[in-house]
Amino acid sequence: MRIERIELRLLRLPLVRFFETSFGRIHDRAFVLVTLEADGAVGLGECVADANPFYSSETTRTAWHVIEEFIAPLLLGREIDHPRDVYPALGRIRGHNMAKAAVEMAAWDLYARQAGQPLWQVLGGSAATARSGIASGVSIGIQDSFDQLADRVAAELADGYRRIKIKIKPGWDIAAVETVRSRHGNIPLMVDANAAYQLADAPHLARLDAYDLMMIEQPLDYDDVLDHARLQAEISTPVCLDESLHTVKIAAEAIAARACRIINIKPGRVGGHAQSIAMHDLAAAHAIPVWHGGMLESGIGRAHNLHLSTLPNFVLPGDVAASRRYFEPDLIEPGIAVRADGTIAVPSEPGIGVTVVQERIERATEHRLDLRP
Numbered sequence: 001m002r003i004e005r006i007e008l009r010l011l012r013l014p015l016v017r018f019f020e021t022s023f024g025r026i027h028d029r030a031f032v033l034v035t036l037e038a039d040g041a042v043g044l045g046e047c048v049a050d051a052n053p054f055y056s057s058e059t060t061r062t063a064w065h066v067i068e069e070f071i072a073p074l075l076l077g078r079e080i081d082h083p084r085d086v087y088p089a090l091g092r093i094r095g096h097n098m099a100k101a102a103v104e105m106a107a108w109d110l111y112a113r114q115a116g117q118p119l120w121q122v123l124g125g126s127a128a129t130a131r132s133g134i135a136s137g138v139s140i141g142i143q144d145s146f147d148q149l150a151d152r153v154a155a156e157l158a159d160g161y162r163r164i165k166i167k168i169k170p171g172w173d174i175a176a177v178e179t180v181r182s183r184h185g186n187i188p189l190m191v192d193a194n195a196a197y198q199l200a201d202a203p204h205l206a207r208l209d210a211y212d213l214m215m216i217e218q219p220l221d222y223d224d225v226l227d228h229a230r231l232q233a234e235i236s237t238p239v240c241l242d243e244s245l246h247t248v249k250i251a252a253e254a255i256a257a258r259a260c261r262i263i264n265i266k267p268g269r270v271g272g273h274a275q276s277i278a279m280h281d282l283a284a285a286h287a288i289p290v291w292h293g294g295m296l297e298s299g300i301g302r303a304h305n306l307h308l309s310t311l312p313n314f315v316l317p318g319d320v321a322a323s324r325r326y327f328e329p330d331l332i333e334p335g336i337a338v339r340a341d342g343t344i345a346v347p348s349e350p351g352i353g354v355t356v357v358q359e360r361i362e363r364a365t366e367h368r369l370d371l372r373p
């Protein structure tokens with residue numbers, strides 16, 4: 001493919017419900033949407049960077065800047081054989097994985113559309129999983145009260161979700177888990193701390209061992225590996241890493257250090273689909289199960305996540321849930337829906353295989369930029 005045009009849009013969509021983590025509460029989602037054009041075909045990628053640098057150092061504006069000034073000039077007018085060549089072509093640019101991923105994922109969508117195949121197939125996903133659908137879980141933010149938390153869990157279980165994750169932080173941890181366990185019994189339950197603790201909190205976090213959690217996600221610093229290994233040696237709840245694993249190499253170091261027993265894969269965090277596949281394969285080779293994380297994506301990023309989730313080592317339910325939990329309406333029609341058995345159907349049309357409503361994109365657009373060779 002010869003990349004002829006890159007379009008950037010800054011979009012803002014109101015969230016159906018506020019979302020609160022250890023780093024704050026948000027009521028809407030701003031993100032950059034990338035459209036790639038080559039050989040008369042288009043591809044879409046959603047940049048998961050948020051308006052603020054609280055989950056990671058990237059923001060919507062750094063992503064825009066890096067794509068406009070550095071990524072686009074490396075790709076525009078250039079002949080690319082395969083989307084797996086995009087990430088290496090951007091090798092001079094340090095970091096900025098979310099910016100890179102948005103463009104790389106658009107290239108995969110474009111490539112799959114040109115090939116007339118659903119994205120899962122060109123990613124090397126399992127045909128059986130593509131047929132049966134992927135197992136879906138939910139991530140429930142910090143609420144205003146434990147009662148509200150228990151009610152949210154009840155509503156999500158009623159919708160069929162196969163795993164509940166609750167966000168924790170100091171002051172909203174043991175009692176939150178206790179509340180959910182006492183009201184909902186032995187459901188598949190895990191917690192995500194988004195880097196809110198320190199190694200000195202190990203005795204406190206060890207109290208979670210009594211609740212038979214599937215895992216604790218990213219308890220310690222966003223860039224840390226070794227303290228997680230020390231923590232894992234002190235608690236029996238499996239540690240899962242999210243923020244810390246920006247590259248396949250760091251994932252290899254974390255596995256070698258026994259810093260995690262489970263890995264959360266988000267293509268935005270690692271630089272796109274090709275890097276996600278590499279991290280997935282590395283984990284599989286070490287018998288480390290993975291699951292697909294979420295970044296409050298619109299239907300476009302969500303569709304990408306669905307396709308990637310068909311790879312065989314995505315054995316745990318992910319944070320890829322129904323559109324209606326986030327945006328009403330979504331940018332796609334119909335939205336992504338969860339079935340009564342807690343699975344989500346994988347699109348079978350070429351590319352990401354969902355129908356984008358252009359008029360909704362126009363309405364949500366705050367800035368637009370066209371880049372050409």
Ligand code: OSB
Pocket residue numbers: 055138139192194242293294295296297319321
């Ligand atoms: O840590 O997984 C996370 C959302 C934004 C930033 C980080 C995270 C999350 C979620 C939400 O947990 C997952 C989702 O429902 O998309």
Ligand code: MG
Pocket residue numbers: 192194217218242243264293
């Ligand atoms: Mg997380």
